[in-house]
Amino acid sequence: MIETRRLEPADRERWEELFRAYIAFYERELDQTAYDRAWREFASDARLHALGAWLDGRLVGITHFLVHPSTSEPDLCYLEDLFTDPQVRGRGVARALIGAVRDWALEHGCGSVYWQTHETNAVARRLYDDVARNEGYIVYTLPV
Structure with missing residues (x-):
């Protein structure tokens, strides 16, 4: 069974590895x-x-996210980072983390959760296509 929860001080070393x-x-x-x-x-x-996500008592996945205002809907939750230990991929860890962020966002009054990934990240995109909707936006970055 996968447990998801906030990271605690004792998780620092493993979080940094991930x-x-x-x-x-x-x-x-x-x-x-x-x-x-x-x-x-x-x-x-x-x-x-x-x-974080724990499997058999070990931290095996992490996600980082933030909330920002929107001009056209309730606040949005941006899922910035998501990573699972390669040894446990395919066991539902990333799906559990996305679900935990969605639940957090719902509790905090957000209108939706969104994220981005590189177009070549085919493995992750299979999961993302299953749990969310690709709305076709292209991301541009302007360094400052």
């Missing part, structure tokens, strides 16, 4: 201050939020 693997999956690098900053934000649970 988050580093997520960053590496997207061929990015972060310095230690970025991990430390993210953890502080999750601990305060004010602007950024994090949930």
Whole structure:
């Protein structure tokens, strides 16, 4: 059975292992201050939020998300990061985390949950196509 809940201080080391693997999956690098900053934000649970998924008592998946206002509907919940340990993929961990974020968003009055993934992430997209609707938007990024 998969348990989902907020991360606690004792989860820090394993969370960082999983988050580093997520960053590496997207061929990015972060310095230690970025991990430390993210953890502080999750601990305060004010602007950024994090949930974990446990399977057989081990933290095997993480998700990070935030809420922002919308001009045309209730606040939106943006699921920013989602990662599961490759050894447990296909066992429902990512689906459970998405469901936990959806439940959190519902409890907090959000109108919807949305996220993005790279077009080449075929494995994740199969799950996403099953649990959500691809509305066809293209994402542009303008560095500042």
